[in-house]
Structures are given as C-alpha cells and as structure tokens.
Amino acid sequence: xxxxxxxxxxxxxxxxxxxxxxxxxxxxxxxxxxxxxxxxxxxxxxxxxxxxxxxxxxxxxxxxxxxxxxxxxxxxxxxxxxxxxxxxxxxxxxxxxxxxxxxxxxxxxxxxxxxxxxxxxxxxxxxxxxxxxxxxxxxxxxxxxxxxxxxxxxxxxxxxxxxxxxx
Numbered sequence: 017x018x019x020x021x022x023x024x025x026x027x028x029x030x031x032x033x034x035x036x037x038x039x040x041x042x043x044x045x046x047x048x049x050x051x052x053x054x055x056x057x058x059x060x061x062x063x064x065x066x067x068x069x070x071x072x073x074x075x076x077x078x079x080x081x082x083x084x085x086x087x088x089x090x091x092x093x094x095x096x097x098x099x100x101x102x103x104x105x106x107x108x109x110x111x112x113x114x115x116x117x118x119x120x121x122x123x124x125x126x127x128x129x130x131x132x133x134x135x136x137x138x139x140x141x142x143x144x145x146x147x148x149x150x151x152x153x154x155x156x157x158x159x160x161x162x163x164x165x166x167x168x169x170x171x172x173x174x175x176x177x178x179x180x181x182x183x
Contacts, residue, residue: 045094045180046134051085052092056126062103063124067164071100071126074168078176085180094180098128101143105156108149122156122163123147126171130179142178146170 053076058068075096076087085094102125109119125145132138148166150159 044138045083045085046132046138048093048132048134049086050088050092051079051083051094051096052088052090053079054090054095054097056097056128057099058103059099059101060103062105063100067103068100070164071168071171074172075175078172079180082176083180093133095131095133096128096175096179097131098126101125101127102145107152118152119149120152120156121147121149122160122167124167124171126175128175130175132179138179140178144171144174144178146174 053072056068056072056075058065079085079096080087085092102123104123106121106123107119108121123145124147125143127141127143129141130139146167148163150156150163156163
C-alpha cells in the first residue's frame with residue numbers, strides 16, 4: 017500500500033513539475049508573463065491603416081485568448097513587431113472557354129520580428145502569407161471586410177504557432 021501511495025505522489029509531482037514550461041494550450045512561453053505587439057505598419061500602397069490596425073489587434077486578441085500572458089503596451093518579455101509587405105489582388109481561376117477570371121485572389125504578406133527576451137534562441141524574423149478567393153464579378157470593396165477576417169484569422173494563428181506555439 018505504501019508503494020502505491022509513493023508511486024502516486026511521485027507521479028503527481030512529475031506531472032505538476034512539467035506544467036511550468038508548457039501551458040494547457042500547448043504553448044512554449046519560456047516563463048514569460050507579458051507580451052507586446054507593436055503596430056504592424058502598412059508598407060505597401062494597397063494596405064490601409066485600417067487593415068493594419070485590425071491585423072495588429074487580431075494578433076493581440078489571439079495572444080490574450082490562447083495564452084496566459086498579459087498584454088503590455090511595449091517592452092514585453094515576448095515582443096512582436098513588423099509590417100504588411102504585400103497586398104495583391106490577382107486573377108485566380110479562368111472561366112471555361114473564356115479569357116475572363118472566375119475568381120480573384122487577395123493575398124496578404126506580413127513580415128514579423130518576434131523577440132523572446134527570456135530565451136533569445138526562439139526569436140525570429142519571418143514572412144507569413146495567406147490568401148482568400150472571391151468571385152470576379154464582386155467588387156473588392158464589398159467583400160473586403162470578409163476577406164480580411166478570413167486572412168487575419170489564418171495569419172495570426174500561424175504567427176502564434178511559429179512563436180509561442182513552437183511549431
């Protein structure tokens with residue numbers, strides 16, 4: 017009976033000891049308690065300041081909802097900064113027998129600098145790119161909000177996974 021009790025205690029201690037490195041969401045936070053996200057500047061003609069603000073806020077929201085970290089305005093232990101470096105609209109699919117596009121594609125590219133102040137070897141500079149298609153007969157400005165939402169969800173999740181998700 018003592019052997020079973022000791023085994024259970026040892027198992028519980030090992031389990032609790034392992035919880036310090038990884039959170040319940042599976043992220044690698046290096047013991048950090050704070051993060052900061054600098055405004056992701058639009059560095060391409062078609063990317064608007066409104067879009068840049070939405071992307072920046074989207075990254076903050078994902079970090080707040082999927083991590084135990086607290087947001088601070090600047091100098092977080094984990095820091096995100098960067099720029100929107102690409103915002104292109106292109107024809108994607110051509111209609112059968114015709115020379116006109118059936119679908120157009122909005123592609124957005126973001127260059128992110130992630131700095132881990134606690135474990136610098138996890139820091140990186142990387143470019144992320146995502147796209148969404150829309151009907152060629154639709155005006156971009158009428159579907160833009162929906163496209164931004166789709167693309168931003170994918171972009172911020174990929175940035176999260178590459179930084180604290182440790183993928």
